Amino acid sequence: MSQPTIESILNEKRLFEPPADFAADARIKSMAEYQALYDKAAADPAGFWAELAEQELHWFKKWDTVLDWQPPFAKWFSGGKLNISYNCLDRHLTTWRRNKAALIWEGEPGDSRTLTYAELHREVCQMANVLKDLGVKKGDRVGLYMPMIPEAAIAMLACARIGAPHTVVFGGFSADALRDRLNDAEAKLVITADGGFRKDKVIPLKAAVDQALENNAVPSVENVLVVERTKSGVPMVAGRDHWWHDLQPTASGNCPAEEMDAEDMLFILYTSGTTGKPKGVVHTTGGYNLYTHMTFQWTFDHKDTDVYWCTADVGWITGHSYIVYGPLSNGATSLMYEGVPRPSNPGCFWDVVEKYGVNIFYTAPTAIRAFMKMGEAEPKARDLSSLRILGTVGEPINPEAWVWYQQVIGGGNCPIVDTWWQTETGGFMLTPLPGATPTKPGSATKPFPGIIADVVDLDGNPVGDNEGGYLVIKHPWPSMMRTVYGNEERFRRTYWEHIPPKDGQYLYFAGDGARRDEDGYFWVMGRVDDVLSVSGHRLGTMEIESALVSHPAVAEAAVVGRKNEITGEEVFAFVTLESHHQPSDELKDELKQHVIKEIGIIARPADIRFADSLPKTRSGKIIRRFLRNLASGEDIVGDATTMEDQSVLDKLRQGA
Ligand code: WTA
Numbered sequence: 001m002s003q004p005t006i007e008s009i010l011n012e013k014r015l016f017e018p019p020a021d022f023a024a025d026a027r028i029k030s031m032a033e034y035q036a037l038y039d040k041a042a043a044d045p046a047g048f049w050a051e052l053a054e055q056e057l058h059w060f061k062k063w064d065t066v067l068d069w070q071p072p073f074a075k076w077f078s079g080g081k082l083n084i085s086y087n088c089l090d091r092h093l094t095t096w097r098r099n100k101a102a103l104i105w106e107g108e109p110g111d112s113r114t115l116t117y118a119e120l121h122r123e124v125c126q127m128a129n130v131l132k133d134l135g136v137k138k139g140d141r142v143g144l145y146m147p148m149i150p151e152a153a154i155a156m157l158a159c160a161r162i163g164a165p166h167t168v169v170f171g172g173f174s175a176d177a178l179r180d181r182l183n184d185a186e187a188k189l190v191i192t193a194d195g196g197f198r199k200d201k202v203i204p205l206k207a208a209v210d211q212a213l214e215n216n217a218v219p220s221v222e223n224v225l226v227v228e229r230t231k232s233g234v235p236m237v238a239g240r241d242h243w244w245h246d247l248q249p250t251a252s253g254n255c256p257a258e259e260m261d262a263e264d265m266l267f268i269l270y271t272s273g274t275t276g277k278p279k280g281v282v283h284t285t286g287g288y289n290l291y292t293h294m295t296f297q298w299t300f301d302h303k304d305t306d307v308y309w310c311t312a313d314v315g316w317i318t319g320h321s322y323i324v325y326g327p328l329s330n331g332a333t334s335l336m337y338e339g340v341p342r343p344s345n346p347g348c349f350w351d352v353v354e355k356y357g358v359n360i361f362y363t364a365p366t367a368i369r370a371f372m373k374m375g376e377a378e379p380k381a382r383d384l385s386s387l388r389i390l391g392t393v394g395e396p397i398n399p400e401a402w403v404w405y406q407q408v409i410g411g412g413n414c415p416i417v418d419t420w421w422q423t424e425t426g427g428f429m430l431t432p433l434p435g436a437t438p439t440k441p442g443s444a445t446k447p448f449p450g451i452i453a454d455v456v457d458l459d460g461n462p463v464g465d466n467e468g469g470y471l472v473i474k475h476p477w478p479s480m481m482r483t484v485y486g487n488e489e490r491f492r493r494t495y496w497e498h499i500p501p502k503d504g505q506y507l508y509f510a511g512d513g514a515r516r517d518e519d520g521y522f523w524v525m526g527r528v529d530d531v532l533s534v535s536g537h538r539l540g541t542m543e544i545e546s547a548l549v550s551h552p553a554v555a556e557a558a559v560v561g562r563k564n565e566i567t568g569e570e571v572f573a574f575v576t577l578e579s580h581h582q583p584s585d586e587l588k589d590e591l592k593q594h595v596i597k598e599i600g601i602i603a604r605p606a607d608i609r610f611a612d613s614l615p616k617t618r619s620g621k622i623i624r625r626f627l628r629n630l631a632s633g634e635d636i637v638g639d640a641t642t643m644e645d646q647s648v649l650d651k652l653r654q655g656a
Contacts, residue, residue, distance in 0.1 A: 100117055181270050341370065375554070398526065
């Protein structure tokens, strides 16, 4: 018997060709070129990656084996020796890029700093020597808990340089969350700052570290390095705490990069997931370096004159792969911005674009929807004409938000790259190539060359065109996670066992629903944990939410299932409105009618609740499981500490 899949109801037909002049100048200029790369890679993935590894990276010693696949464990380029910090820094120093800006940094209060490749290299070497002096050796884990300042990138590269895996914990996490992660990784040293600026406030990072380490709660930690950022006068524990500025500037700038095996661990990054303790996603050196390098180069069509800006925090995988490693490995200029749009400066992103002439801009749907909500005045008041590519990541993007992004921010002539990927995948899996792929709003389009993606049912059988199912990857790729740190069993269970191997082929599944249309385009429908079951129809969240967001009054929408005796579940929608729109019963009726018109009676919300804001994770993803509890009038179940703003739930409760 066929297993239940997910029904697809969205019918988005707009198509945008890459502008002809853009395509003419692009690295990959047509679908024919894309297809040729895709076919070549599919015919011989190992050969495809080996050729690029040889051509694009520096190796101290070539590998013995390209791919060793003992499902679900992959090894890429075993026996090969390289160092990602060498590939990000040293190799550029013998070229004209030596004096090119590697990092452009803008602080929230308006201070700024630019580091050339030569300067960044020197600072990284100095930091690497400091770490060594403090007893950090190859293989030791180092915890980072930092604001968005250049020292965060310097610290990551310094760890990589001496072969000490880093584990970056986002600065918005609590002391408890930090403690758990440092303990799981058994970090030997922690790098932090006195504080960071966020939304015009000082985030007390050092105080959180002190709290996390209180009463020897993380026995592995021997030393704490502290960057002075906010000058907030923090207490220092004698013998344990050291100021960065006391040690780093006087350390030697000579520190040859450690020769790492391609399969040596580069970093651990914790993902919260929806249940249970966070998983330490392990990435290794060679495959990760290659894959982030290639995806950055092709998806962002990188040119040496570009100023590239990814608005993510270095605490997320997006910051690792596409602020630090991918861009620097390509010799790009990567912009880091400490601030976020805030009431005192809603247009700050556009100021930064204008000030530095940003060419490639990469952000998340949650930010785009917030901009839509604020209106066009802010972006319209700035010169955004330097932009040539716009990217999005983190959640399915609603087609209306996509079109707004393209029109209002991109002025109608920037290709949009909607990149689907995960902490676990290391780099882009589904993505347009901007000079080649005609784009459809809401679709992450096609697999990157070398990625074999499919949509299957729970038995692993491919579903038909336009049928919803489970998004899987069929062949190992260089930057796939290697394991859950210290827990192989959890790695197997989480990613490889929900959908059993099919005809001996292992299928990687990390929890998203999707459909593939008649043109081979993938449409990610949201997390399968969030699927609703209405009168026997299994509906993904993305499509109903997109229908709501396509109404001019709606800024954001989240839908969940509420128990209904007749239909199993009914659709319950939480909606935030664009400025200048007021909640009313008439508007509720209008929105219900709108959903019926857009996708049909099956998706009609039984109820709609207006809200000021929706509960989100600290990386900006809507948390639907709390809304499910609220819709059913239940208590919130589960850990709310991963939330960005806890007061959002209280407000939603009061609005009931
Ligand atoms: C979601 C972020 C649709 C998806 C890089 C995935 C997306 C999870 C997209 C991973 C996209 C990310 N379209 N959904 N373009 N990008 N997602 O680990 O559910 O923070 O599984 O990595 O975000 O989130 P993570």
